[in-house]
Amino acid sequence: xxxxxxxxxxxxxxxxxxxxxxxxxxxxxxxxxxxxxxxxxxxxxxxxxxxxxxxxxxxxxxxxxxxxxxxxxxxxxxxxxxxxxxxxxxxxxxxxxxxxxxxxxxxxxxxxxxxxxxxxxxxxxxxxxxxxxxxxxxxxxxxxxxxxxxxxxxxxxxxxxxxxxxxxxxxxxxxxxxxxxxxxxxxxxxxxxxxxxxxxxxxxxxxxxxxxxxxxxxxxxxxxxxxxxxxxxxxxxxxxxxxxxxxxxxxxxxxxxxxxxxxxxxxxxxxxxxxxxxxxxxxxxxxxxxxxxxxxxxxxxxxxxxxxxxxxxxxxxxxxxxxxxxxxxxxxxxxxxxxxxxxxxxxxxxxxxxxxxxxxxxxxxxxxxxxxxxxxxxxxxxxxxxxxxxxxxxxxxxxxxxxxxxxxxxxxxxxxxxxxxxxxxxxxxxxxxxxxxxxxxxxxxxxxxxxxxxxxxxxxxxxxxxxxxxxxxxxxxxxxxxxxxxxxxxxxxxxxxxxxxxxxxxx
Amino acid sequence: xxxxxxxxxxxxxxxxxxxxxxxxxxxxxxxxxxxxxxxxxxxxxxxxxxxxxxxxxxxxxxxxxxxxxxxxxxxxxxxxxxxxxxxxxxxxxxxxxxxxx
Numbered sequence: 017x018x019x020x021x022x023x024x025x026x027x028x029x030x031x032x033x034x035x036x037x038x039x040x041x042x043x044x045x046x047x048x049x050x051x052x053x054x055x056x057x058x059x060x061x062x063x064x065x066x067x068x069x070x071x072x073x074x075x076x077x078x079x080x081x082x083x084x085x086x087x088x089x090x091x092x093x094x095x096x097x098x099x100x101x102x103x104x105x106x107x108x109x110x111x112x113x114x115x116x117x118x119x120x121x122x123x124x125x126x127x128x129x130x131x132x133x134x135x136x137x138x139x140x141x142x143x144x145x146x147x148x149x150x151x152x153x154x155x156x157x158x159x160x161x162x163x164x165x166x167x168x169x170x171x172x173x174x175x176x177x178x179x180x181x182x183x184x185x186x187x188x189x190x191x192x193x194x195x196x197x198x199x200x201x202x203x204x205x206x207x208x209x210x211x212x213x214x215x216x217x218x219x220x221x222x223x224x225x226x227x228x229x230x231x232x233x234x235x236x237x238x239x240x241x242x243x244x245x246x247x248x249x250x251x252x253x254x255x256x257x258x259x260x261x262x263x264x265x266x267x268x269x270x271x272x273x274x275x276x277x278x279x280x281x282x283x284x285x286x287x288x289x290x291x292x293x294x295x296x297x298x299x300x301x302x303x304x305x306x307x308x309x310x311x312x313x314x315x316x317x318x319x320x321x322x323x324x325x326x327x328x329x330x331x332x333x334x335x336x337x338x339x340x341x342x343x344x345x346x347x348x349x350x351x352x353x354x355x356x357x358x359x360x361x362x363x364x365x366x367x368x369x370x371x372x373x374x375x376x377x378x379x380x381x382x383x384x385x386x387x388x389x390x391x392x393x394x395x396x397x398x399x400x401x402x403x404x405x406x407x408x409x410x411x412x413x414x415x416x417x418x419x420x421x422x423x424x425x426x427x428x429x430x431x432x433x434x435x436x437x438x439x440x441x442x443x444x445x446x447x448x449x450x451x452x453x454x455x456x457x458x459x460x461x462x463x464x465x466x467x468x469x470x471x472x473x474x475x476x477x478x479x480x481x482x483x484x485x486x487x488x489x490x491x492x493x494x495x496x497x498x499x500x501x502x503x504x505x506x507x508x509x510x511x512x513x514x515x516x517x518x519x520x521x522x523x
Numbered sequence: 524x525x526x527x528x529x530x531x532x533x534x535x536x537x538x539x540x541x542x543x544x545x546x547x548x549x550x551x552x553x554x555x556x557x558x559x560x561x562x563x564x565x566x567x568x569x570x571x572x573x574x575x576x577x578x579x580x581x582x583x584x585x586x587x588x589x590x591x592x593x594x595x596x597x598x599x600x601x602x603x604x605x606x607x608x609x610x611x612x613x614x615x616x617x618x619x620x621x622x623x624x
Contacts, residue, residue, distance in 0.1 A: 178577060276529045302529060302545040328583030331598050337583075 017160040017187040022106055022225045023049055024153075029197050029227070036078055036230040038248060043075055047225075048082065049478050054144035056151035059114060062132060066166070067117035068107065070094040070125060071136050072234035076116050076213050078220055079143050081165075083431040085183070086156045090163040097501060106168055106176065107131060146174035160184035166185055166310050166383065167214055178212075179312045189315040190221050194351050194447040199228035203279070205252040208233040208241060208259065213502045215285060215308075218316035219254050228252060238266035245275055253278060254308075255284040256503025261292045261443070267299050274301055276456025282306035284317070284344075285503045287413070287429065289436050293341060297330045309344035309411060311397060313388075315377040319353065319409050321345030321378035336404075340435070343408040351375035353409055354394070355402055365405045368427075370415060371397045400427060417507055419448035421456050426486060428507075434481045435460060440468045445497050446488065447510045449518030459514045460488035461497065469493040490517050524550045525560065527593060527607075532563035537570045540580045540601025546587070546594035555580070556603025572603035580605055587615035 026035070027049040034042035043051070059067055067084035069077060069091070077093075092110055094103065096118055103124060107115070112130040116139045126133045134145065164183045205219040205223050207230055209216045223230045231248045233241060235265040236259055244250060260283055267275075281296070281303050284380040288307065290346065298517065304323035310316040321344055329341035339360040347353045354362050355369040363369045372394045380395035381387045389395050400418065413429040420426070430447035436443040442465040448456030462474070479487050492514065498506040525533060527547025535555035536540045536542075541563050553560045554570025571577075580586070582600040587593055593607050594615055605612045 274530060302543055324583050326583075326595055327598075331582055465617070 017183045018156045018158055019164055019183065019221065020052070020082060020156045020192060021187065021188060022221060023052060023082050025196060026224050026227060033201060033227060034229050035224060036075055036232070038231070039229070042229065043078075044490070044495065048078055048224075048410045049141045051079045052082035052086050053153070054142075054147075055079050055139075055140065056086035056156075057147040057149065058143060058145040059084060059087035059089055059149040061145075061147045062114055064089060064113050064132070066090050066092045067119075068092045068094060068110060068113040068115040068125075068131065069310065070096045070103070070107075070115055070121045071118040071211070073151075073211055073216070074136055074140070075230040076139050077216075078224070078230070079139070080116055081217070081220060082459050083143065085164055086151055088157045088162060090166045092166045093210075093217070094168070095210070095212050095501065096121055104128065109209070110166070116176045131158060133248065147164065154363075159169075160187070164286050165217060167212065167217070169312055176360040177385070178383040179326060179379065180383055181312075181315055181379050185377050185379045186217075186221060188350075189218070189317075190225050192377065192425055193317070193348060194222045194225045196225055197227045199223075199226040199433045201227075202249065203251045204229040204231050204248055205254070206233060206241070206244060206248070206250040207254060208236045209254065209256060209285075210501050210504075213285070214312040214316050215254055215256075216308070238262040239270075242266060242270070244274070245278060251277060251279045252282075253280075254282045254284075257283060257288040257292065258286070258499050258503045260296055261289065264292055264295050264299060265305065265429050267438045268295075274299055276302060278303045280304040280306065280323070282308050284308040284310065284321075286350065286430075286505060287411075288497075290342060290433070291436065293326075293440075294321075294330070297326060307344055313378070313380050313382075313395065314373060314397075315379060317348060318373050318375070318378070319344045319347045321408075343410045345403070345409065346407050347373075348375075351377070353403065356371055363402075365403050368400060368402045368412065371401045371409070371411065373397060388414050417447075419446065419456050419458055420486065421448065421451075421454045421458060423455070424485060426458070430482060431458065431486050431488070433458065433475060434486075435462060438474055439479055440465055440470065441474065445505055445507065445510055447507055449511065449514055451489075452519055457489040457518065458486070458489045459492065459510075459515065459517055461494055461510055463496055464493045490514070525553050525562075527551045527553065528549035532598070533560040534563040534599075535560055535564065535572075535603050536566050536568060536603055537572050537602040538580075538587075538601035539566065539599055540597065540603050540605065541599035542580070542595040542597050542605065544594075545585060545596050546592065548592060551593065551606055551607050552609070553605070555601065555605045558603075560605070572601075576606065576611075577602055577606050577612075578604035580613075585615040588612055 029047040035045045035048045062158045099499040165181040305326040307321040308317040309319045352374045357369045412427045431446040443465045444462040451457040498509045532545045537556040537558045557576040
């Protein structure tokens with residue numbers, strides 16, 4: 017098994033169709049195949065252990081991804097916006113590498129002896145780096161255990177770990193969820209997440225296998241996103257919740273006709289505020305919405321809430337159907353999900369516990385601490401949640417983010433959902449800060465929707481919908497919540513920023 | 524006959540069914556419960572679906588023709604079933620699983 021099998025099939029079936037780029041100047045499948053071969057020659061001849069990419073999206077991404085698979089070395093995309101020290105710390109863990117970089121990081125990475133840097137433009141002009149031998153069609157390794165991709169997890173808590181995705185995980189994921197050449201010639205997918213995001217890697221692989229042209233938006237801006245949709249005839253797009261929030265605002269600002277050309281819009285990577293998805297369903301009235309839940313460690317999507325459930329939730333009066341909009345849907349075929357309590361006992365429907373997942377695409381492995389799969393192949397996601405009676409999965413949030421007040425576990429998501437339902441609140445994050453009396457107390461950091469920042473109404477709402485123990489000790493209004501580039505809310509930053517409101521040992 | 528343009532909304536005149544067009548091209552004889560559908564919000568409901576066209580239309584489901592050239596999404600359920608140029612529209616399978624990424 018090798019990712020190159022997917023590209024070889026695509027080149028064979030669709031050779032002259034554009035694989036990535038614009039309709040007029042993009043790379044065809046055949047050209048991408050040839051450039052992957054060239055890149056493989058560069059990697060093999062340099063004898064490196066890894067193919068690093070430290071740059072925004074460009075054609076270099078698929079060339080490096082497939083070229084590395086051809087050459088038999090892991091593809092390691094790094095966050096190009098990291099502060100220099102953090103970047104060097106990650107790059108130092110990779111071993112010997114050829115790194116395709118942008119101008120800013122060229123010098124930084126050049127300071128590591130084991131890393132040979134090549135600027136993006138240079139790599140694109142000559143992926144082979146002058147080598148004309150070293151890789152021939154079909155000579156890629158087929159060992160399913162070969163490491164295909166190493167992805168550093170976003171490290172919202174602690175040092176980033178490197179998640180190991182082997183050829184078998186990614187190939188089985190694509191073969192199991194994508195129809196070969198299933199895309200029509202007029203379809204195009206817009207990828208606006210950075211290359212080091214698992215969804216970006218997965219989107220690239222599934223689009224290539226489906227035969228759907230990939231359009232890249234290297235730097236996300238909601239107006240640029242809308243303009244690109246129109247200019248490139250984009251039919252499919254994948255966004256994280258923070259992007260959709262900005263897109264919805266931009267569309268409301270612009271007015272104009274709905275983007276009826278978008279056939280499918282999928283989102284994931286974090287919790288979607290309900291008002292945003294509800295508005296998006298109105299602004300894209302015939303688009304198929306998909307909520308995809310997954311982790312880096314599970315090769316991306318393990319459960320999804322499909323287009324029908326989205327529309328049923330939008331138009332129905334039935335509470336169970338409306339509630340489904342907050343779920344992440346049902347597990348993919350081939351994936352099993354179970355909820356377990358702290359003792360590891362399986363819980364029945366409706367009970368909250370930790371989400372465990374099992375399946376061929378579930379890698380659940382880190383270079384630093386090996387496999388986290390238990391003896392039966394189950395992976396602990398460290399996300400809390402529950403399954404409803406019909407098998408729909410509801411994710412409450414990271415277990416690490418649970419607030420423990422007076423010995424009681426509280427899910428921030430529960431408090432946040434109620435806060436966001438208030439018309440004055442656009443978005444909210446509930447965090448715990450140290451408290452001598454309670455262990456932790458709740459601070460709600462909210463983004464105002466308008467000028468009304470009355471906290472009493474908000475407290476009353478939380479008290480009436482949940483209970484008094486959930487009422488925040490402090491409510492702070494801010495202009496925006498901190499997120500990283502993959503759309504994850506940075507609770508750690510909020511906890512640091514508001515630690516002074518606590519009075520515990522670290523407050 | 525109505526113009527099946529993406530985004531256009533239609534209602535049944537013999538049941539509560541309402542739809543929005545996802546895919547379609549040009550003029551089509553669109554019926555629900557055997558009676559021609561009209562632009563949503565322009566008519567009251569009178570009568571009931573004809574036999575043979577009363578399979579029901581389910582909320583939130585998409586229906587399409589065999590050729591795949593017509594697709595509608597039901598925004599309100601009803602007792603009648605929808606047909607285009609005499610062909611009963613059937614539930615369209617979501618093939619967006621591949622596009623989840």
